[in-house]
Amino acid sequence: MNAPFHQNDAQQAKLSLTVLIAAPRGFCAGVDRAIEIVERALERYGAPVYVRHEIVHNRYVVDGLRAKGAIFVEELDEVPDDAPVVFSAHGVPKTVPAEAERREMIYVDATCPLVSKVHRQAERQIEKGQHIIFIGHEGHPEVIGTMGQVPAGRMTLVETVEDVADLPFGPQDDLSFLTQTTLSVDDTAQIVDALKQRFPHIVAPKAEDICYATSNRQAAVKEIAPAADLVLVIGAPNSSNSVRLVEVSERCGTDARLIQRASDIDPAWLDGVGTLGLTAGASAPERLVREVVDQLAQWRSIEERKIRTAEEKMVFKLPRQLVD
Incomplete structure (x- = not known):
């Protein structure tokens, strides 16, 4: 007579999957600062607070701020004169704050330093x-x-x-x-x-313009991709730094997929995959990384390994008008 089949038997029957988690990954100091600016503006001025363009390129973050009372618009003419407005982390042309001042609007600039x-x-x-x-x-x-x-x-x-x-x-x-x-x-x-x-006489910037977070995340992918059968990058299709991480992996010879969250993963992608690399663009929160790992654990027996290539301790000050 066969022994009864228990759930732990099913767990043991799962194929193993080693997940190499890149570090650094996810939020950078500029994104942290931009999100906090919107949250503080909502506390200070009350809802609604308008935000010109997505504050950062991540749907999960944008939807979370929208639920708190942020209204996202593309142009300043969509914002009432008496409503506070935040400019996104990506920066705006000089004409935008000039127009806000002409209209005597309350505005906060969340441009990454x-x-x-x-x-x-x-x-x-x-x-x-x-x-x-x-x-x-x-x-x-x-x-x-x-x-x-x-x-x-x-x-x-x-x-x-x-x-x-x-x-x-x-x-x-x-x-x-x-x-x-x-x-x-x-x-x-x-x-x-x-x-x-x-142009031999062209003048270079005094320091590298590509930001530390972009460079660090690409370096981390270069470390994990050669050891992986597939790399998943959590980020938005319109997030430049996230798309670059996919390209970096592919140049290392490893297939990569850009996903916005765990529900985007097709379990068929894991066929033949014993080691998976995982990272997140600078606009993606860590909770989405954990969500992906939890989803993978539904299909495979997971062994997590963090691969750290740099330490990040950068913190940017908030605008003066939002600091008590």
Whole structure:
């Protein structure tokens, strides 16, 4: 007579899965600060508080703030004059705060300080009479915000090495370059090399524009991807830094999937997978990482291993008007 089949037998029957969890992953200091700004604005001014553009590119975060009373809009003309408004972490063109001041609105700027640093560099380069070559992705809010810091026609966007070859400048033109903060470290290095070869006198920024969090998360993926059969990246399709993590894994020769949360995972992806890499873009909260691990544990017997490649202790100050 066969022994009765218990649930722990089913657990033992699950295939094992080693999950390599990248560290650092998830929220960076700029995202932490931006979310806290919206939450504090809601406490200080009461709901509703308007937010121009998604505060960060993560649907879970945006929906959570919406439930607390935040209203997300694309343009300032959608905000009533007497309502407080927060500008997103990606930064805005100079015309936006100027219009808010003209309308005597209450506004709080949640632009990441590392993006603001790029804005200040752009202003200084223009003051020196340089034309700026900006490396970034057309249409991304950060690119729109940075290009909006300088007079029209004083900054030219390039996205690829091929774009550099098409630039209408000569080697003696007074040029400088800046970059979006959330780019691929490797791609950007290639574009910068192409710029320096074509324009030997081009002026570089004093320090790397790609932010520490973007660089650290890409480095962590480079560590886990070669040891994994599949990498899952938690992040939004419109999150530049998250999409770059997928690309980094694929360049390491490991298939990668971008998911917004655990419900996006197709269990068929795990066929033949014994080791899975897991990371999260800078806009994705840690609770989504745990949600994914819990979902994987429904299908497999999980062994978690954290792979740490850097320590992050960066903290950014809140705007003065929200500090008691």
